[in-house]
Every structure is written in C-alpha cells, then in structure tokens.
Amino acid sequence: MLTKINHIGIAVNSLDETIPFYRDNLGMAFKGMEEVAEQQVKVAFLEVGESKIELLEPTTHESPVARFLEKNGAGIHHIAYQVENIEAAIAKLESEGARMIDKVPRLGAHGARIAFIHPKSSNGVLTELCQVGH
Ligand code: CO
Numbered sequence: 001m002l003t004k005i006n007h008i009g010i011a012v013n014s015l016d017e018t019i020p021f022y023r024d025n026l027g028m029a030f031k032g033m034e035e036v037a038e039q040q041v042k043v044a045f046l047e048v049g050e051s052k053i054e055l056l057e058p059t060t061h062e063s064p065v066a067r068f069l070e071k072n073g074a075g076i077h078h079i080a081y082q083v084e085n086i087e088a089a090i091a092k093l094e095s096e097g098a099r100m101i102d103k104v105p106r107l108g109a110h111g112a113r114i115a116f117i118h119p120k121s122s123n124g125v126l127t128e129l130c131q132v133g134h
Contacts, residue, residue, distance in 0.1 A: 006082040006130045007052035015057045022046045034109045043109045080128035
C-alpha cells in the first residue's frame, strides 16, 4: 500500500528564518515555496535523496498549524507516506477501523492528493497519505 516516505512535515513560525538552516547549514536542495490555501499554510520543500522536508508556516491564526504551534511550539508535525491509490488506501484503513481526518482526499502542495489519518488511530503520530500525480 505504501511506497515510501514522501516527506516529513515540520511546523515553523517563520519559513524565512528556518529555510537557511536546512538549505545552507544542512545543504539540502531547496525545491520551492507554495501557499496551500485549503490548509492555511505556506509550505517550503527541501530535498535530501528521495525524501523531502516540508516546512509549514501558518497563514492565519485559525490554521491547524497555528494551533499546533501554540500548543507544542515548532517541531515535527506529521509524516507523509506515498501511496499509489489514495482512495484504496483510505478504504482499506477505514475497513480496518482506522479513523480518518479526511475520508475524501484533498489537494496538497504540488497538486498531490492527500488525506490525514487521525492521530488516535496512528499512535499519536499525525500521518498523511500522499498520492503524487494521478
Ligand atoms: Co505534508
């Protein structure tokens, strides 16, 4: 069902203040920035090998990432696994009793289709399914 870890999401207060650490100090390849209106975040992607880091900065106070930052401060927010067929993956998880935040995929950065599993069903780790392309 899963093909690889697509990215790790990290909540930050400021992309501008965080990007230099990953790009310059760690030497990761900067792959661009994008606003995801639906999730009220601005995201920056940095790549290392086959994996990416997704830095998330909230654009509103109501953004789920803003609430996360208030509660926990900056840090790891979610892990995203790549799947080939996101509808099939959601159906399988639900049939096995997992609770989904998104029962229907929504649009993530780079046109990926994503769905979050509820942390109650994933041992406290917010888990994203991510289908790239179609
Ligand atoms: Co993500």
